[in-house]
Amino acid sequence: EDWPTTAATPREAAMQALRDGFNLLPGCWPLLAEEQTVKLSKRHPPLLNTLQLLTPSELGRMVGGDATLSPQRLVDIVRWPTDLKAKVDAGFTTDSGAACVPDMLRRVLLDDQTPVLVDGREERLDATHRLQLFSWVTGRRAVPVGGSAEVVIRLECAAATLPIDSHPKAHSCFSQLDLPAYSSPGVLRQRLFEALLNDTITGGRYDVR
Structure with a gap:
């Protein structure tokens, strides 16, 4: 596989190196095949110079993740069952009574204006x-920035085991x-908030109140 770079400046190359992952930085190159090492050496600057090109806040985001999460970004993280096969595999069928639930959830996640009383x-x-919802489902405190560390939230129909209008798990x-x-x-919005804010359901790990 080729390792082309689209970076136009050293700073962009530095960002690209970190997005590729620390396992692809020079310290681990001896573990790679010789031809991969040659290609990587052409693509990435030396590690120290790479880090010096970035600000502390940029390094913090690249290493520690992003603590900000817009409605659209959260929606993009979810693996939505869009075609018939995906819906069947996840259990969101007409027979389950939950065929419309993914669409409902998408509407809820994109709506940051409608209040609920908890x-x-x-x-x-x-x-x-x-971010609390993201942490509850993934166990991560921040959203990974780019590269192979991306997290995908999977949806599964639990209509057979959870009562209608009950809390998600x-x-x-x-x-x-x-x-x-x-x-x-x-x-759905009400039950989702109750699950997030009720420490008897979430174990209190992500209670922000």
């Missing part, structure tokens, strides 16, 4: 709660969100 307090799906070990059937997007 324990007498109005909540909206703001940036804090979006997260499996952070494989970034999966189990969803029962919901009667409306409003109910």
